[in-house]
Amino acid sequence: MSGIDWIAVDWGSSHLRVWGMAGDAVVFRRTSDAGMGRLEPDGYEPVLLALLPDLPDAPLPVLICGMAGSRQGWREAPYIAVPCAPPVKAIAVPARDTRLAVRILPxxxxxxxxDVMRGEETQVAGFLALNPGFDGVICLPGTHTKWVHVSAGEIVSFRTFLTGELFALLSTQSVLRHSVAAEGWDDAAFAEAVARAQTRPAAVAADLFSLRAEGLLHGLSPDTARARLSGLLIGMELAAAKPYWLGQPVAVLGAPQIAGPYRAALQAQGVPVTLADAERMTLEGLKAAHRAMKGTE
Known part of the structure; x- marks a missing residue:
């Protein structure tokens, strides 16, 4: 822990990422699968301490974003209402170990x-820290995809879509599990399905069952079925989110395997798209919040 002056933490539902920081420089990065979904409130501090051996005696500032601040988390950090700038004022969380000075962002x-979000607002903050003049829409694809309208440094409005969760449920727990591959892809099938769902979103439920029927009757490959399932769901989402992305520059924040399909779907509509790595944006957002808090001390 030599040289560390604060700790940045991204605590999600299923994951935990910890960075040891010296100012804005990353000294180490550690991860755990002890997300919010696996913990009771009294379990957070031991998990964090296990990732931070050899703490100094003086209290070490720890700044956390994400689900640790949810009602089921370590301690609830109340929501801030839009329109607002990404939050930088964090709540203090009493720790049993006096070597920790913990704060959680709302x-x-x-x-x-x-609608609500926890964690994504920090990614937005990170993107705005690197792109201070950005006015447009930020898309954060994932289990619960967010579309966020940003103007003059503030989050104006946002909408959440359960597209990723629907994909997981349909591909692993519905009748489509017999037809959809766990991996693999077909770019042409994805693009065709996106276009079909955008023009006929009311028919998506029927088109979904066709994936099973085509596999049985015509040998539709599991890779193609996977791409079509993703395309139908993302196309339906784009149809509903059109007021956000139409005529706007869009930044998609995510890992390549999930951000790539969104970029392809948007570019097919002539939308200018910027890609950014979600983990980097999270860290940049935590760094921005840490700088802002230091400036008010």
């Missing part, structure tokens, strides 16, 4: 239509 809420 999430963001929207009253109508009702």
């Amino acid at each position: 999430g963001i809420m929207q009253g109508s239509p009702a």
Whole structure:
């Protein structure tokens, strides 16, 4: 822990990422699968301590974003309502170990239509820190994909789509599990399915069952079925999210395997797309919040 002056933490539902920081420089990175979904409130501190051996005696600042601040997390960090800048004022969390000075960043809420986010707002903050003049839409694909309208450094509005969760459920727990590959891809099939779902979103439920029928009757390959399933769901999402991306520059924040299909689907509509790595944006957002908090001390 020599040279470390603060700890950055991204605590998600299924994962935990910890960075040992010297100012803005990363000294080490550690990970764990002890996400919020596996922990009770009194389990967070031991998990964190296990990743931080040899702590100094003086309290070490720890800044956390994500699901550790949820109602089921370490301690609830109340939501901030849009429109707002990405939050930088974190709540203090009492720790039993006096070597830790823990703070958790709040999430963001929207009253109508009702929506919430925790963690993604820090990715938005990171992107804006690197692109301070950006006005447009930020798409954060994942289990629950977010579309975020950003203007003048503020989050104006956002919408969440369960597209990733639907894909996981349909591909592993529905009748389609017999037809859809766990890996593999078909670019042409994906593009065709996106276009079909955008033009006929009401028919998606029927098109989904066709994946099973075509596998039985015509030997549709599992790779092609996987790409078509993804394309139908993303196409349906794009149809609903059109007020966000139409006529706007869009930044997609995510790992290549999930951000790539969104970029392809948007570029097919003539939308200018910028890709950025979600993990890097999270860390940049935590760094921005840490700098802001130091400036107010």
